[in-house]
Amino acid sequence: MAGDVVTHAAEAAHGGLDLVPVVALLAAGTIAVPIFRRIGLGSVLGYLAAGLLLGPSGIGLISDPASVLHAAELGVVLFLFIIGLEMEPSRLWSLRKQIFGLGVIQVAVSGALLTGIGVLLGFAPVVAFVFGMGFVLTSTAIVMQILGERGELATPGGQKMVSVLLLEDLAIVPLLAVVTLLAPSTDDVSMTARLTSFGVAAGAILLLIFLGRRIMNPFFGLLAQAKVREVMTAAALLVVLGAALLFQVSGLSMAMGAFLAGVLLSTSAFKHQLEADVEPFRGLLLGLFFLAVGMSLDLAVVGENWGLIAISVAVYMLVKAVAIYVIARLLKSDHGEALERAVLMGQGGEFAFVLYTTAATSGLIDGPTNAIFTATVIISMVITPFAIIGMRYLMPKAAQSMDGVEEAHEMSGKVLIIGFGRFGQIVSQPLLALKHTVSIIDNDTDMIRAAAQIGFKVYYGDGTRLDILRAAGASTADLILICTDQREQTTRIAELLRDEFPLARVMARAFDRSHGIELVRAGVEYQLRETFESAINFGGAAIRLLGATDEEADEVIEGVRGRDRQRFELQLGGEDWRNLTQLLISNARDQAREGGVSIAEETADAAASQSADQTRGS
Template sequence: MAVETSGPDLLSVVVLLGAGVVAVPLFKRLGLGSILGYLAAGVVIGPFGLKFFSDPETILHVAELGVVMFLFIIGLEMQPSRLWGLRKDIFGLGALQVGVCALLLTGVGIATGFPVAHSFVAGAGFVLTSTAIVMQLLEERGETATPQGQRMVSILLLEDLAIVPLLAIVAFLAPMSVEAAGGMHWVPIGIGMGAIVGLVLAGKYLLNPLFGFLAQSRAREVMTAAALLVVLGSALLMQVSGLSMAMGAFLAGVLLSESTFRHQLEADIEPFRGILLGLFFLAVGMSLDLSVVAANWKTVIFYVIAFKVVKATGIYAVARLLKSSNREAIERAVIMAQGGEFAFVLYATATAVGILDGQANAILTAVIIFSMFLTPLLLVALRFLMPEEKQDLEAVEVAEGLSGNVLIIGFGRFGQISCQPLLLRGVDISIIDNDVEMIQAASQFGFKVYYGDGTRLDILHAAGAGRAQAVLICVDKAETILSIANLLKSEFPLVQIYARAYDRGNTIELIKIGVDYQMRETFESALIFGENTLVGLGVDRREAADVIEDVRRRDAERLDLQVAGGIRAGIDLMKGNAPVPGPLIKPRRAGQVINPEVAGVQPPQNADAN
């Protein structure tokens, strides 16, 4: 029975939800993951399965909407400052992997007898890894914030950005008559670039005033509707400009990521994230044309295997060239050796301009979908062949129902010392950590530490963050510190947040977030170290203490300058390019100025990074 989906249809919604509810738990129980469950369910209910859905155009629109909304959520988490921090991986590692894999995959097409244009389009489509699948896999494995995960995220960002020049290249490769070749290709490129610039300018100067005006209405649903309007409007702008709707949604998310309303938008949209992802994967499964696969099964199988093997080889070679470990290189190759959702956009464009015909488009689309199907299966096989060292949680209690007045997140060397004054004063504390060995070692010394990941909202609720008077962030990774602080500030605005900072840059970010107190992990110990060095050199202890207090005061002044006027101002002050009230350090003898630049010693460029 076919279900018409051109208008609101309750049966269509029930079929979609029912397919996911049945398939996903079954596939997860089998150890195959939720992604494969959604894909398989889409095949079963699609036009080439039980035919609950029969309109391919509607299926395509559903799939595109899923990608659009998903990339908006990704963009919302990618502040420009974070993108700038990943610039080396994005434009170094990402560009190298895309370039190498594009050349290798194009070579596969040429070696099997296809023209250069056809080979390039087919290979370029397979280069564009599925952002949705990789991000979902990283999230399920808890690796999104790890260095390995961040490198994959950087590559995905470069691949998402690459759709713009790839669409331009497809326009250049399109068959044209000599009369039409007089510069007409520059028109769509100019329109596309103009749309991107216009969207960025509108986002920078209009979005905050817009949401500020709407916030005055105090109607939460209006804010959510406005967010959706921005997303879909940006996607529409990119579409009418000849670019990808998903790119417009991603840019809108990035522009809103610096908005003061970002956390509200995240809280409103987050509940729909899993549903939208599931909807996308269901639509991908429904898009698989089994009749084309049956008629060309040898071709489909050959190119699925050839493209995956060649792309995996290129990914592994690039990873090892840039000093990644063997295991990380293999995992990256297995996870990213697949095509992605942007390939559908690229192949559709190539078909529209005459590079590909309808059958070639259908075959290549089937190759992409089968590569998506195989990725979770290959990851299961990799775990079987190269098992990870699993942490034994049997002797560890998971954080649940905790109610201490103070919650400590992280029980390493910093957290262990920080908790001692609280314990001596009889403060009721709860402690969580995600290192099982640390938890077991702490128990031998009488500390009760619960297992829990502080970057997860559900764990924070279970650990009593909402009931605590104060939360101490004592973890050691800068990005994890910021992630926890952001989450606490947005979800538990009344709780006091005390944060360990990794370095000066981390300190500035924490101040901007609005934590109640932050402390660089080595700052005070280094000052005491320097003070005792002065005493050892013959300086009077009281005078040494005055010098250290002066350093502490000047450091606080520099920090205020950097927060208020940007890091550049603080660096200029350090290098003497800005007025400094008095000498850098009080001299021991009158008239003696202890200043590195006066002494002819240039401070290192990262002198203000600690």
């Protein structure tokens, strides 16, 4: 019997779906992408490298990348649908000058220059146009990731880059249409047939607009009433793929159909639901698309044309970066902002693969040319993180405007506050309420001007400089409060005060427990972790909501505070973490047994369990 089961299972496996390539693709993506993101090269390059490894130029596990690429193109279709969902008319209107001004100028000028470079490199004008316009399309994934990590998406410079990226994302739609029109035709087509094709395409656009405005919202409203999640997901995919199919059979781009569907639904009440339903498929299929592009990269062709590729990468990146820099300077950006934009946006991007693949499919370029173009873009994307590192040495040091700001000079407040961010602003209020004379310094001129608007007099000064501390009155202040939010800066100020003003009483904001210990050893009289009290109160509110009485909650909170104090004192004395934790647990249980309080004993048991987990983890 067991032998029959094994035999049938083997036969089923033999005649069923071959899961080896599927598992290999998923494994390659899940391993390569985190590694590449960890080393700062981005997820797109991780997918490309994984695809290259699996493809014919690598271990050859997948011998037909084209079949994977055709299926993975749906990822681009879904990506453009989501971009369309973000294209609300109001947002486009608010950014119209940057999108349709700066964006159009940058794309047009860079595209013209790169097309000219392509002609000089020996490509036919049409092929050079495809090469240049593909390279113009900056990597949205790379630039958005960098801006997000820096927290610069909302800054003026970041907004300009986002606007240009938005215009480039929009530009892929007409570029795909242009590539289709430029594709060579093997048949003689009459004028009537051309007009008919144009009419069919126009009819498809009008039909989709009608469906989007009149039918889709009521349709999703009916489905929402059913409250079946999988039906809504299926409907979202139906809209995207249906719009793509409509445009495909009309002779237009699938991506253009999906994009237009997204725009039509950008103001819909179901916009966020649609985005949430489509996003997992978009991410998976777009990753598969990049894997397929990596598999399609022919290293033999790259090796044969390495000189042309190297020249193309160097010249295209340099020309594009110079064009971006000059345009930025002409439009009144300063040197630092223009240089940063030029370096961040000097590479080609993922939409170039879409354009080159479409051009190859339509017969506009051949396979080897596609491999050369794709390799050029990939190498430019690999170089970008290293170019950003080099840019740091060329960037001018940011100079703060001192308009409306006074530097610290002969200050004589009873209390000196160093740092006037969120923490310092709250700290100052009890002191001012009791009429203490307070002197405040900070090194953020924007914050100083903002504080002046609400009635606070804050002087400019860097607390890590001894001359500033003297000018701020550190030698005569009764109390000095260090409220800065940078760990190293706070410790440096505390050490300066200890060495130069040993009689000063100092309180400091600590980042965490180890920082608090550093500060005590640096001579600080009182320190408090910046989130400790808020977290304690938050936990107390949580157990009250779960049914604890006020007396029980107060007892538990006081127990937490007490054990924290003991742990801090023991760590300050150099005690081992495991020993001091076991000591605190033992003390807590003794207190529970003496007082007959079950909740304290339960707290000790929970602490013992957590300590065991931490011990195993270490």
